[in-house]
Amino acid sequence: MRAAGTPDVVVHGLRKSYGTVRAVADVSFEVERGEVLGILGPNGSGKTTTVECLQGLRRPDGGDLTVLGLDPRTQVRQLRRLIGSQLQDSALPDRLRVVEAVRLFASVGEGRADVDALLADWGLAAKRSAAFGTLSGGQRQRLFIALALVNRPRLVFLDEMTTGLDPEARREAWRLIARLRELGTTVVLVTHFLDEAERLCDRLVVVRDGAVVAAGTPAELVAAHGGGVTATFTADLDDAELGALPGVTSVGRRGRAYEVRGDAAALLHLGHLLVGRGTVPTDLRVHQPTLEDAYLALVGAERR
Amino acid sequence: MRPWGESARTELWLLVREPTTVVFALALPAVFVLVLGSVFGDTPDQGGDVFRGVGGATYYTPAYIALAAASVGLIILPTHLAGYRERGVLRRVRGAGIPVGAVLFGQVTVATVLSLLGGALVVATAIPTIGPDTADDVLGVVVTAVVGALAFALVGLALGAALPTARAAQGAGILVWFVVFMVGGAGPPEAVLPDAMATVGDWTPLRPLVTALQDVWFGPGWNLRLLGVLGAVGLAGAAVAGWRLSRD
Numbered sequence: 429m430r431a432a433g434t435p436d437v438v439v440h441g442l443r444k445s446y447g448t449v450r451a452v453a454d455v456s457f458e459v460e461r462g463e464v465l466g467i468l469g470p471n472g473s474g475k476t477t478t479v480e481c482l483q484g485l486r487r488p489d490g491g492d493l494t495v496l497g498l499d500p501r502t503q504v505r506q507l508r509r510l511i512g513s514q515l516q517d518s519a520l521p522d523r524l525r526v527v528e529a530v531r532l533f534a535s536v537g538e539g540r541a542d543v544d545a546l547l548a549d550w551g552l553a554a555k556r557s558a559a560f561g562t563l564s565g566g567q568r569q570r571l572f573i574a575l576a577l578v579n580r581p582r583l584v585f586l587d588e589m590t591t592g593l594d595p596e597a598r599r600e601a602w603r604l605i606a607r608l609r610e611l612g613t614t615v616v617l618v619t620h621f622l623d624e625a626e627r628l629c630d631r632l633v634v635v636r637d638g639a640v641v642a643a644g645t646p647a648e649l650v651a652a653h654g655g656g657v658t659a660t661f662t663a664d665l666d667d668a669e670l671g672a673l674p675g676v677t678s679v680g681r682r683g684r685a686y687e688v689r690g691d692a693a694a695l696l697h698l699g700h701l702l703v704g705r706g707t708v709p710t711d712l713r714v715h716q717p718t719l720e721d722a723y724l725a726l727v728g729a730e731r732r
Numbered sequence: 733m734r735p736w737g738e739s740a741r742t743e744l745w746l747l748v749r750e751p752t753t754v755v756f757a758l759a760l761p762a763v764f765v766l767v768l769g770s771v772f773g774d775t776p777d778q779g780g781d782v783f784r785g786v787g788g789a790t791y792y793t794p795a796y797i798a799l800a801a802a803s804v805g806l807i808i809l810p811t812h813l814a815g816y817r818e819r820g821v822l823r824r825v826r827g828a829g830i831p832v833g834a835v836l837f838g839q840v841t842v843a844t845v846l847s848l849l850g851g852a853l854v855v856a857t858a859i860p861t862i863g864p865d866t867a868d869d870v871l872g873v874v875v876t877a878v879v880g881a882l883a884f885a886l887v888g889l890a891l892g893a894a895l896p897t898a899r900a901a902q903g904a905g906i907l908v909w910f911v912v913f914m915v916g917g918a919g920p921p922e923a924v925l926p927d928a929m930a931t932v933g934d935w936t937p938l939r940p941l942v943t944a945l946q947d948v949w950f951g952p953g954w955n956l957r958l959l960g961v962l963g964a965v966g967l968a969g970a971a972v973a974g975w976r977l978s979r980d
């Protein structure tokens with residue numbers, strides 16, 4: 429049995445090449461029990477390869493991997509019973525019917541899965557007897573998510589779960605992740621949607637060129653890499669005085685129009701200064717950095 | 733145990749829904765036996781050599797039982813399995829904890845049953861229409877057909893594991909099937925084939941099955957040597973499939 433407090437996933441120094449293509453160069457992170465971890469990164473940065481190695485679907489070239497206390501290289505069988513998985517690119521036979529797929533995937537589970545409830549949950553009740561080949565992209569995606577969850581796994585890997593879903597189905601998927609979180613299921617979510625990452629994930633790992641470039645809570649990433657708060661306003665002030673305010677990193681001016689950058693503290697000091705001067709600019713605008721700013725700063729720089 | 737049964741059931745439905753299955757495994761062998769049996773009738777020829785001493789209908793009935801197995805093993809199963817690999821179905825299945833062995837087991841089982849069904853259809857078509865002699869040794873026919881069907885299913889597994897796409901598997905499969913069909917005993921009888929073609933035919937896996945089935949249908953009886961050859965062919969197929977599939 430696993431010692432209490434051991435993370436559900438521990439990856440250290442993962443490496444994997446396909447021939448001469450180095451897909452993963454150095455990836456390390458941990459996922460705590462019950463945590464929702466997001467993996468972000470540009471196309472081809474190695475996200476899918478990483479999660480497939482963790483599921484024992486690909487053989488890593490190097491690194492230490494532990495998933496639910498098991499080694500995906502040697503203990504795949506035990507591992508597969510405990511995890512649920514939604515793979516980015518693999519399909520089902522065109523002629524396979526929805527209900528047959530669910531039955532087949534449920535057959536590895538312990539108990540009896542409630543096929544009809546699951547299909548209803550995912551808006552597939554009407555497609556029960558439809559062949560996989562006739563489903564729309566979003567319907568296929570829903571089926572894959574349903575299949576990932578059919579055996580109530582302890583840990584789920586969702587690779588681009590919401591790609592191709594309509595907005596309503598996407599919300600539905602989000603609600604489901606919230607439900608999984610309440611149940612204490614650990615989730616590893618690969619996504620390109622930053623709103624999704626911010627809303628759903630406890631922590632994020634950003635991968636670029638096969639290596640982790642940043643990790644932390646969404647708020648931490650924004651604070652560290654978002655580039656700070658920007659305040660713009662019109663007033664008569666002294667540039668040097670503004671620059672001397674605690675937390676201010678830069679002051680730009682065009683005529684009487686200022687652009688002041690800094691951290692949250694800088695914003696408070698700026699407000700204090702303005703009010704103290706009896707100057708209350710009516711055009712004051714504050715731009716808070718977003719996860720997108722942080723993400724682009726992390727992966728955009730020096731991209732060839 | 734549940735995934736094994738469920739896989740077999742799923743594979744059965746999938747293969748049955750495939751139109752090539754119906755055409756190549758079930759319809760063609762029955763149609764061919766009807767056509768050739770009608771053309772040649774069932775009177776032994778003068779010298780008695782062309783059809784191994786019996787009439788055409790009696791000669792071809794066991795041969796087309798064998799052809800059904802060849803259709804399944806050379807065309808249907810390889811196309812199906814290569815398609816699975818091409819589209820990542822095996823990976824998805826594996827990721828869900830369903831042993832790939834369960835899927836392959838399901839495919840081999842279904843393929844074997846399908847071959848036997850195709851063979852049964854040949855017999856059911858031939859007996860009331862072209863009037864072949866009935867089998868001397870029914871048990872021998874059944875056992876030989878089962879061994880042959882299994883051997884061809886395993887060959888199919890190897891082809892499906894080796895060929896990259898469903899399209900490639902189907903193209904190559906139909907080509908090989910056609911050659912095997914013509915020189916392996918289900919087309920012109922061996923006695924009338926030019927020597928070179930007969931030699932090629934000897935090296936196809938169809939010939940041992942055709943001959944072994946004819947031996948129990950109207951010939952000297954159980955051909956253990958050819959059953960051994962079929963067993964070896966099957967084992968070789970299984971080995972190739974196992975080796976290929978364990979590599980990705």
Ligand SMILES: Nc1ncnc2c1ncn2[C@@H]1O[C@H](COP(=O)(O)OP(=O)(O)OP(=O)(O)O)[C@@H](O)[C@H]1O
Nearest residue numbers: 446449450451469470471472473474475476477478
């Ligand atoms: N089976 C494969 N054979 C050869 N190269 C591969 C294979 N799978 C992935 N690659 C390569 O490995 C690199 C990483 O691919 P991977 O699929 O892990 O990226 P990803 O981060 O998931 O990208 P995306 O956001 O587009 O899904 C890419 O350069 C890709 O071309």
Ligand SMILES: [Mg+2]
Nearest residue numbers: 475476477516
């Ligand atoms: Mg990917």
